[in-house]
Amino acid sequence: xxxxxxxxxxxxxxxxxxxxxxxxxxxxxxxxxxxxxxxxxxxxxxxxxxxxxxxxxxxxxxxxxxxxxxxxxxxxxxxxxxxxxxxxxxxxxxxxxxxxxxxxxxxxxxxxxx
Amino acid sequence: xxxxxxxxxxxxxxxxxxxxxxxxxxxxxxxxxxxxxxxxxxxxxxxxxxxxxxxxxxxxxxxxxxxxxxxxxxxxxxxxxxxxxxxxxxxxxxxxxxxxxxxxxxxxxxxxxx
Numbered sequence: 001x002x003x004x005x006x007x008x009x010x011x012x013x014x015x016x017x018x019x020x021x022x023x024x025x026x027x028x029x030x031x032x033x034x035x036x037x038x039x040x041x042x043x044x045x046x047x048x049x050x051x052x053x054x055x056x057x058x059x060x061x062x063x064x065x066x067x068x069x070x071x072x073x074x075x076x077x078x079x080x081x082x083x084x085x086x087x088x089x090x091x092x093x094x095x096x097x098x099x100x101x102x103x104x105x106x107x108x109x110x111x112x113x114x
Numbered sequence: 115x116x117x118x119x120x121x122x123x124x125x126x127x128x129x130x131x132x133x134x135x136x137x138x139x140x141x142x143x144x145x146x147x148x149x150x151x152x153x154x155x156x157x158x159x160x161x162x163x164x165x166x167x168x169x170x171x172x173x174x175x176x177x178x179x180x181x182x183x184x185x186x187x188x189x190x191x192x193x194x195x196x197x198x199x200x201x202x203x204x205x206x207x208x209x210x211x212x213x214x215x216x217x218x219x220x221x222x223x224x225x226x227x228x
Contacts, residue, residue: 034216043118043204043219044157090156099164099210100172101147101217106156 002027004093006105013112015083021076021108023091031093033074034102035065038088047089050074061085086112117141120205120220127195128228135190135223137205145208146188147217148172148180150201157204163188195227 003026013019025031032051036044048059055067065076074091088109092102118139127133139146147162159172161180169180177199179191192199202224206217 036217041221043221044206044217045219046216049216099145099162099170101145101159101162101206101208104157106154 002031002093002103004091004103004105006089006091006108008108009106010109010111013081013110015112015114016080019076019078019081019085019110021089021091021110023074023076023105025072025074025091025093027072027093030069033065033067033094034092035059035063035074035076036090036092036104038090038107040087044090047076081110081112083112083114086110118205118207118218118220120203120223122223123221124224124226126226126228129196131192131195131227133192133195133225135192135203135205135225137188137190137220138186139188139205139207139218140186141207141209141218142185143207143209143218144185145210146182147206147208148178148188148190149204149206150174150199151204151222152201160190160203192225195225197227199225200227201225 005024034049035047038044048057050057050067088107090107091105121136148160149157151157158174162170163182182188204222205220208215208217
C-alpha cells in the first residue's frame with residue numbers, strides 16, 4: 001500500500017533562517033506529489049505540486065520542493081522563513097485511483113521564533 | 115478561487131446523537147471528499163463522491179454515511195455518534211479531469227461527542 005512519511009513531527013526555526021521539511025513516499029510507480037499548508041483553524045491550502053519535468057518545483061510564498069525518484073523523496077525548502085510561516089505542513093501523494101484523492105503524511109508543525 | 119463552505123463550524127453532541135455535517139462547493143467540481151483529521155493520524159478519507167447521487171467508500175467509513183444531493187452539496191451523517199468520532203472534519207473538492215488536480219478544502223467542522 002502506498003504511504004507518505006514525514007519523519008519530523010515538529011520543527012522550530014528562527015525567523016530568517018532556512019527551512020527544510022522532509023517527505024518520503026512509498027509507491028509502486030511515481031505518484032503525483034503535493035505540499036499543503038494548514039494555518040491555525042483553517043483548511044489546507046496548496047503550496048505546490050509535482051507531476052513531471054523539472055524535479056525542482058516552485059510554489060507560493062517562496063517555497064520550493066525537490067523530487068528525487070532514487071530517494072523516493074519530495075522535500076520542501078524555504079530560504080528564509082517569516083513568523084507567518086508558522087503552520088502545519090502536509091506532504092501528500094495521489095492515490096493510484098486518482099478519484100480517491102490524496103494520501104497524506106502526518107504533518108510537520110513548524111514554529112518560527114523571532 | 116475555488117470555494118468550499120462547511121457548516122457548522124463547531125458542533126457538540128452526546129453519545130448516540132444524530133449529526134449532519136454540511137459542505138457546499140461553488141466551482142462545479144465533480145469530486146467531493148470528507149476527511150477527518152486526528153493527532154497522530156493525519157487526514158483520513160471517510161467517503162467521497164464523483165457526482166450527484168454517487169457515493170464511494172474511503173479508508174475509514176465505519177459509523178459514517180454520506181449523501182451527495184447535488185453537484186454542489188455533500189453531507190456527512192453520523193446517526194449514532196460515539197466519542198471516537200470526536201475529530202476535525204474537512205470537506206474538499208476537486209476536478210480530476212487532468213492528471214494532478216488540486217484539492218480545495220473547507221475550513222473544517224470541529225465535532226465533539228460527549
